[in-house]
Amino acid sequence: MNFEYSDKSIALQKKLKDFMETHVLPIEEEIESFHQNPANAWKRWPGLEALKQKANDAGLWNVFLPHAYGDLSPGLSNLEYAPLAEIMGRILWSSEIFNCSAPDTGNMEVLAKYGTPAQQERWLTPLLNGDIRSAFLMTEPDVASSDATNIETSITRDGDDYVINGRKWWSSGGMDPTCKVAIVMGKTDFNAERHVQQSMILVPMDTPGLKIERALSVFGYTDSPEGHAEIVLDDVRVPKANLLLGEGRGFEIAQGRLGPGRIHHCMRLIGMAQRSLEIMAQRTVQRKPFGRTLDTYSSIRQEIALSACEIEQTRLLVLSAADKMDKVGNKEAKDLIAMIKIVTPRMALGVIDRAIQILGGQGVGSDTPLAHFFAAARILRLADGPDEVHMSQLGKNTIKKYVNNTHV
Known part of the structure; x- marks a missing residue:
């Protein structure tokens, strides 16, 4: 297994990080406040289209699509796109800036793979353009x-x-x-x-x-x-x-749609967990209960160390699934896809929960993204199939794999 990123992916990662730091992070609080205002329910932040145009101009557009589609996609593999999804996951709403938001990504993949030319002209092109x-x-x-x-x-x-x-x-x-x-x-x-x-x-x-x-x-x-x-x-x-x-092809389409979507969800969750780890690490040197900063307590260090281990373990598992999907397809990678869907939301919830605990009262409010991260991670134990369904199928496949294997 070689999870080294291609030169194309590395260049896009750097460009995306720079774009996020320059154009997105500085307005994070402004956009969050806009959407938390009940008067703005179901309204789009007025500056969104201009920001999307900047992303498009920078070549950070439709990077999710795993094959080239005219000049509207760079044609990245799942493995090449995975780290980009992680970077976007650090801010919950940022994926739309790059036209990489669910459910549009899955719908565009369906139309690109299964749509007729007429369906693609009417719906896929405006979706790829970010017009709808x-x-x-x-x-x-x-x-x-x-x-x-x-x-x-x-x-x-x-x-x-x-x-x-x-x-x-x-x-x-x-x-x-x-x-x-x-x-x-x-x-x-x-x-x-x-x-x-x-x-x-x-x-x-x-x-x-x-x-x-x-x-x-x-x-x-x-x-x-x-x-x-x-x-x-x-x-x-x-x-x-x-x-x-x-007629009768719905499940076939669903399987083609959900494999890449689960990679996207899981890598965004890793982005949430990674940012949560950074937030809690920074907090440990800012608070001084009982005469000592938090970073000097062994229990706090252990929580942070465990979080770092779990994030890296999960990241490698998701990259393994992405790599296998690229090489042999969704069907052959189904067990790894099930594994990441089971493991990643639970990991993210654990890390986010530790961060909330270390931040205390600040962690449960809207001054940090942690509370919203927690809600988003929890729903992903249900979305795209609940844990129990994935575990049942994975368990069945694992038993079948080993039940007749008598070799030592």
Whole structure:
């Protein structure tokens, strides 16, 4: 295994760090304050488009896309992109500046890989240009969506159209005022074999019958402006040309979508954990309880040492998964992908929790990013499949691997 980054990745890492330090960190508090103001709910910070243009001009645009797409992507591998995602993860909202935000990244990958030329022209090009945003609608409130075969949204053929009926929630990106299209997962054939009942279809957000019922918060955070929506689909009619890949191909698309997305999520979590470690280390020399600075206490040193070990262990595991995906594909890397999805959010939560404890009262407020980091890390033990699903499948695969292996 060789996790040395390519010259292209190293150059982009330096450029991205410089951009973050010059253009993003100085306005972090301003943007956080803007979005925490209830009067600005579901509004975009006024300076965002200008900042995105600066990133585009600097060549820091669509760096997530794992293959070249015209002149709109540098065509990085998963391993090359991983450290860039970590850098972006240090500030929760910064990925959008570089057009690298979920769920747009996954949706763009789906359109690039599975979309027809007409679908790509209508939706992928404006997404790659950063002109619009998108949503992904899979999870449903009335069924156990950790098993996606349970979804009940129907996608019914009617002449030259499909008619969609169902209710979705935790539809990330759905609240953004620039969200113009959703990828919806539903069933085109309830009687087919379990994993070929589902299909994915493109639904413009202004289609009659699509209604946003409410915004959902995560531990009190709305994540404005993109947010998480509960959406009702009531006789939503779209042309048959909006179907992705074909009927019964929904799971196939989902597997192609989720592998890279989990790398992105995990590396952003490592960025959160790394920044949390830096914040708590800096705090130890600023506070002096009982006549000594915190850095002189053995217990504090141990917490910081353990955090540094756990971050590096997890970083190497995620890079291993990224490397294997690049070399042999998502399917062959499925066990490593499951491992990182299990390990990374738990690691990040542990490190963030230690940082909060060391900072005390400051750690639970809005003066540092720690509280929001904690909420974001906790939801990722559920998003893209809960821990239990990944552990069940990984355990099954591991048992199968060794049960007939009698060699010493």
